[in-house]
Amino acid sequence: MPRPLIIDSDVGVDDVTAILLASTHSDYSAHASAEALQLEAITVVDGNVSLPAAYQCAKTVMAVADVPESHVQVVAGAEGPLIPGLFKKVLWEGHGTDGLGGFTSRADEWNAFCQSHIPNHIPESLPENSTNRAAIELVTRAAANPGTLTLLALGPLTNVALAISLDKNFLKNLKSLVIMGGSIDARGNSSRVSEFNFHCDPEAAHIVFHAAGLLEECNVTLIPWETTLDHALPWTFVDYLLGRVDGGESAPSKLGAFLGGYVKFAEDAGRPLYEKASQEAARHEQYHTQLNGFLMCDIYAAVCVIDPSCILDSKKLHVHIELGGQYSRGMLAIDWNGWSGAKPNCNIVFKLDTDKIKGIFEKTFK
Amino acid sequence: MPRPLIIDSDVGVDDVTAILLASTHSDYSAHASAEALQLEAITVVDGNVSLPAAYQCAKTVMAVADVPESHVQVVAGAEGPLIPGLFKKVLWEGHGTDGLGGFTSRADEWNAFCQSHIPNHIPESLPENSTNRAAIELVTRAAANPGTLTLLALGPLTNVALAISLDKNFLKNLKSLVIMGGSIDARGNSSRVSEFNFHCDPEAAHIVFHAAGLLEECNVTLIPWETTLDHALPWTFVDYLLGRVDGGESAPSKLGAFLGGYVKFAEDAGRPLYEKASQEAARHEQYHTQLNGFLMCDIYAAVCVIDPSCILDSKKLHVHIELGGQYSRGMLAIDWNGWSGAKPNCNIVFKLDTDKIKGIFEKTFK
Amino acid sequence: MPRPLIIDSDVGVDDVTAILLASTHSDYSAHASAEALQLEAITVVDGNVSLPAAYQCAKTVMAVADVPESHVQVVAGAEGPLIPGLFKKVLWEGHGTDGLGGFTSRADEWNAFCQSHIPNHIPESLPENSTNRAAIELVTRAAANPGTLTLLALGPLTNVALAISLDKNFLKNLKSLVIMGGSIDARGNSSRVSEFNFHCDPEAAHIVFHAAGLLEECNVTLIPWETTLDHALPWTFVDYLLGRVDGGESAPSKLGAFLGGYVKFAEDAGRPLYEKASQEAARHEQYHTQLNGFLMCDIYAAVCVIDPSCILDSKKLHVHIELGGQYSRGMLAIDWNGWSGAKPNCNIVFKLDTDKIKGIFEKTFK
Amino acid sequence: MPRPLIIDSDVGVDDVTAILLASTHSDYSAHASAEALQLEAITVVDGNVSLPAAYQCAKTVMAVADVPESHVQVVAGAEGPLIPGLFKKVLWEGHGTDGLGGFTSRADEWNAFCQSHIPNHIPESLPENSTNRAAIELVTRAAANPGTLTLLALGPLTNVALAISLDKNFLKNLKSLVIMGGSIDARGNSSRVSEFNFHCDPEAAHIVFHAAGLLEECNVTLIPWETTLDHALPWTFVDYLLGRVDGGESAPSKLGAFLGGYVKFAEDAGRPLYEKASQEAARHEQYHTQLNGFLMCDIYAAVCVIDPSCILDSKKLHVHIELGGQYSRGMLAIDWNGWSGAKPNCNIVFKLDTDKIKGIFEKTFK
């Protein structure tokens, strides 16, 4: 039996990339091996974009990837953090309001793309009074075959936390939970010290890591913001993927063209800064400017699921999520030296195999 | 069609009393009037006692009251607050570990009671790996007939908050939510300034009142701790209910005998202090000692459901729940004068009709 | 030897009234009795008005009261709370920017008053780069004759806290510290639940009550906001003081005329609301509207110094000051029942003798 | 005129080392150059050891270094953090209770040292009821010659914050304030994420950096914990300093012998761990174990004063001090990218010249 996978996602541009990597590396054929991946559902959560936008974006991505609903169900989840009213999100423009970097709003480009690649596509909106089904879906699927399901969490952990609230055995029923989120060196991308996913819903993150600390054997892997920063890909790799060869462009693949469309805003905004910054030397410039190249954070968690041998260095540690404070809400407080005596509640990934990651991209987009 | 009612409860001794008042004032007959009450479920939550104890206690109470499961379903909910690990409860001994003031542990008394009144009773334990079904049950029942269901919440608001997290229309789908909880004058019974139900799960209370603030028409009624203190009944009324007449005891009714058993601890511990304190004069003595007599907090919320004309004085106000602080977690911060401009999110009850309350008790226990 | 007194004040209109009560009840004559009061300094602090305004106002008040600097020194203290940047004050307009309800800005009125009563008055500004001398002055005077000095604190406790920081024996060296501040029933006048003086500088209040808890014998008396509310004087008493008799006005005394000038704004704004509200009945209206009449909060602390027999009911209790929280910063958390086992760190005054208070006013203003 | 210097210190073993570096690099002679340093006072604060111990230790160090009181005055400051009762220090044993790593308690060793080097030494205790004079001393000395005094702060910033509270121009009156403290990568040595000096008194740190943000030209330099970690010296350098040459020990100098005595505990405890750890490879091992060798944190701030050319890399940034939170109190929240628009309030030092540091050590101890 292949490895079943659910992606819980707030469906921004990096989520889209991660979803495409996972779905193109899935094998739904009858003779799929035990090692084969099978993305079987996407549970959607508010975060990079609103819940309705995230839902519609996930549906569009599945249409582009030509994955039928019988293979991958899209399920709507939470419309905001567990505890409402505490946090005013500032959204990164790079996601657009469509989760596709504004691709669907650039009418000419989008229509041209659709006509070439998904001519019969009709956008699917989330029904207005739909309830939050994600947590119930997660609980049900995890309990159906305990110990087999992998959950890849790429957004605020609201849905995952609700699943734990509904079933104290939820986490134990998973084979593995792989999370993109959190800052380990107090280098934030949402507040000064907090990473976006955890900053959006710190209580949800707390519920997840609290539950992880109660497991006999911890099955939670964390890819933190700083690790993604350290592994940004060069923009020239994007040139290669998109067929921007010397003296002209070779036509990219369908998914390549899609990628080119939804990362356009990010590239236009970030690449000039990156090229300026990458020539500077000092630690605080290189490390702190966060202009490290083509950075699709969520894909670093996806590759750990697609090919666990991508992980070159990691350590099991105990983390707390800061829930209070004037500046630190959502930050990780890590027991680096084990002084607290608390059992590790996650495996933090520090180093990844960039060559393997490039290979995974090539298979999907080239 | 009669008024359907669900009680969400942490099933301590005052909850038990409130449940008995509500079930004995329910009319399940075919010709029940539109005004008639019909308790149709009890959703159970961790609080005064553990979830398994609360579940078993609710089942026992239904057995004593001779209410079949076809009338009242008992549904297990949350095993602890929404955000775990933040709060160490100190439990009041008056509830016992059985929610019946230790009645079931006083073997001779309990066996005698059972033999007389529920000879075939077999305690029903909560199955070990049962999941939290309360929120899903609440959401489903409220959505089935929007605008008809009354929810009486007598414990930490965990189940209610989860229902809101699963369905943003949950509160709107209720006819009315009546809550016992919160302190309005910073007079706590759990911390210096916080009432037990809200102190146990402040985030849950916040979720409920936040949702209430979004309703076009607020349907939330709050009976705070101080109001219950102000309406404690005299211990001599208990004497009357239990038939402790001059020169001997007349046999109490079945429910009277049950009451006598489960309030014994509270009476033994509190009555001597009350009788000493009630003779003292100063405001801080009378008001702050919290030794005001026979005080079953949750019943003051129940009587507001059974007979809304019990409410003699109330005001619609906006409340915040303090989630932080060193001392104030779970306290209400009330906009008494409307300075904030925030729309009221609850109707706070200040004054109740003690005579009517006594009448309701008589019908149930005498 | 008479009783030496220092008033630490943020010199708003109620402070001015309190200062006038204290200075007109001081006896600087050679044959002053041991019971006689001798106001000997005013240390000024930022609060109701800015520090420079408070300083100038105190100087003006002493000029109006005809008290020479050899009797009462005015010393500038803190320009803001101990911990800067945490709190944005919202100032009550009733104080004006001059601490005199805008009296000095109503040029015609003010000039007329000055011409009649203080023809040679020249306003004294605080020198620009003056340092904070209040704490050092307090420490020095208290240590000079340990156990004799009374300190009446009518503003944020910044200066008092700094004195404790400079000399751990400061509080012990005082005979008595009488404070106006804090809310005991979570009824705020600055935030929903916090009183202005403590809300302005909660850390300072914490330092003071922490030090008080270390004393062998606690010498701190607290007159909280709710107690002042309970003892508001009728506006008709102001009419009487100011000689507004039927069919005309009899000329008020100099201090009466001064009072009339600096409470004009408060009277114009508050009296109509009061007269409307005082006819309404319900508890929340009477108690919570805070429109209880002529309310000069600080004077209730002053009368406790001038004539301690004004105190009719008080209780020694342990209080914490909430320093955190979203809503509760600056609130008192009181151990009403002694559950914490912490030694009382203040004597909270609940009830005062209104007749005696009126007598004190008459002596000063009539 | 030479450069006057005050060291504010909690006088643990690293402070002692820093004080010795500064005093042996001071020139009190009549012909001292304008570049010459003149340590002129040590203000003492509670931190690594109690205030009385810190006071006595500073006096002993001056005796060992043969510096008369006419050159360096020792002034007692705060006995604890600005806001008492919030923090329970856990003290590192390496300081001993004497600030000298327990040297003075190892009677034989200490007596032998004294006999050889300070035969007439009589320990000087802090008088019992002495008040806190440090802040007043700092304010007075800074105001005497504005723009000339350097302050080197090596402990909790309590004294410095009080100086600012007493004189808003204090910081501006300094030439330079050089601080050892704070964590920039959320790598704590006191809590999981907080450095000891800032964790002991976060409000004091906040007051200092808040004041620094108001300066036209910021004169505050910060040497954070992580920077000291990055520049730990090899234990073999200690061998060299102490004359532990192959085949025996050559007699160390007086200060060398003193150093050997007060770092003995630290060396015995830390060196074996270091030698084990230094052979391991991974980032989290090297960086996070904090076993980087001979680590006397405070000296990295001292060398920046003694020879500013030791600073090889630094950046002006805006920092906040976290005052709240469950885990993050005392942590820095740094605006690495200038997103907040707040003006830098300190110059953070990242890289130092280890060779120059060794040279400074040699001059003092060899």
Ligand SMILES: [Ca+2]
């Ligand atoms: Ca995402």
Ligand SMILES: [Ca+2]
């Ligand atoms: Ca209850």
Ligand SMILES: [Ca+2]
């Ligand atoms: Ca005042």
Ligand SMILES: [Ca+2]
């Ligand atoms: Ca130090």
